[in-house]
Amino acid sequence: MKVIRAKSAGFCWGVERAINIARDFANKGRHPVYTDGPLIHNSQMMEKLQAEGVREVGDYQSRSDLTIDKEKEENAVLVVRAHGISPERRNYLKSIGIDFKDATCPDVGIVAGKIKLHARKGFHTVIFGDERHPEVIGLLGYTDGRGHVIKSTEDIDALPELGDQVLMVSQTTMFTDEFHRLGNHLLKRFPQAQIIDTICGATKDRQGDIAVLMEEGVEAFVVIGGHHSANTRKLALLAQRTGKPTYHIETAKEIDPEEMAQYRTVGVTAGASTPEFLISVVCEQLAAIHSVGETASA
Ligand code: SF4
The missing domain is CATH 3.40.1010.20 (4-hydroxy-3-methylbut-2-enyl diphosphate reductase, catalytic domain)
Known part of the structure; x- marks a missing residue:
């Protein structure tokens, strides 16, 4: 055949980068290398990483508190996944008191930056994505409480009145054709909306x-x-x-x-x-x- x-x-470059960051720490003798949720959504790879000293704590959505005994973890390091996290979660993780390394994919960082910039000016942010996905949960944290997650034209129709300052972005892994279709639909309701294609x-x-x-x-x-x-x-x-x-x-x-x-x-x-x-x-x-x-x- x-x-x-x-x-x-x-692997995309963002996932590979996060894995390499975690592995580098483990290879340099930093143990354990904690990750806030599974570093990668693949059980075979997670088993391999675990054997190398990378240990998942927390949960898939990066919401739960971490139980780490920092007294006994002088040599430990905590790595943030490629999906990224909200500013609130970052503050929490830093407050735990063990070494912290942010391995957020730079492409996700760019989306967060665009949201932050617009939120400061008072914009509402409409994110095309899955509200349960950790990337979207993290991005919502940059919207200053004015974030809305949509997946369909019905979701757009159900949005409250948002005024003239509306930004639409996408979770980085969505379908491009759907993003453009939904962007056009959003413009019918909010003609002044700024639509930025952030699919990586x-x-x-x-x-x-x-x-x-x-x-x-x-x-x-x-x-x-x-x-x-x-x-x-x-x-x-x-x-x-x-x-x-x-x-x-x-x-x-x-x-x-x-x-x-x-x-x-x-x-x-x-x-x-x-x-x-x-x-x-x-x-x-x-x-x-x-x-x-x-x-x-x-
Ligand atoms: S933004 Fe793209 S490159 Fe970065 S981790 Fe997500 S899928 Fe990979």
């Missing part, structure tokens, strides 16, 4: 690569990443929208060779939190499958 791997498959470059590349794989003639997609990973699920949805059969798998164990044998060319992509070791095993196993009608020496 021919396997075409998307150039963008796997890594997300756009990943979404664009689905179209590239289609041009290369793939007959099906395999999307690798945690079943609970929001960005992987979105990617699988985008692949599905092409009309091609799409298989969202977490590891190579979920490949059904008989099912896959019906395709001669398969496109492989992966979410921003999928490690390389999982992607390469999937590609190898798919490449070893003989498509129906393909000779063993083909």
Whole structure:
């Protein structure tokens, strides 16, 4: 079987950066390296990191108080994830009294900066995203209490009257076409609104690569990443929208060779939190499958 791997498959630079920051501390003998919530939404990678001394505390949304005995943790360090946090959470984490390292992705930092700047001038901020996602929870903290999260045209219609000063941004991992569609809808209600596309470059590349794989003639997609990973699920949805059969798998164990044998060319992509070791095993196993009608020496 021919396997075409998307150039963008796997860690985005922001996630890779946060992992490297945590790993560097662990390699330099700083133990434990705490992270405020899971550093990455992939259980296989989390197990690896745990073995290296990186320990998750807190919760996925970075809301709960951390129980760290700082008396016994002189050598510890606390790392903030790529998703970022609210200013309030930052103050809380700093108040714990152990070394603190902010590994927020600079692309998320740019969105936070734009919100902060507008909030200071009195703007309301409308964020296109998932209100339960830690990135959105963090960004809301910069809105000076004037933040609104939307996901649909109905959500926009249900917004209260916000006046002329309205800023619309996006969670960095949303669909570009939906952002523009919702931005246009928002402008109907708030014609003076400022719409800033803050979907990050890594997300756009990943979404664009689905179209590239289609041009290369793939007959099906395999999307690798945690079943609970929001960005992987979105990617699988985008692949599905092409009309091609799409298989969202977490590891190579979920490949059904008989099912896959019906395709001669398969496109492989992966979410921003999928490690390389999982992607390469999937590609190898798919490449070893003989498509129906393909000779063993083909
Ligand atoms: S998805 Fe984009 S914004 Fe989020 S961590 Fe990766 S590069 Fe940064």
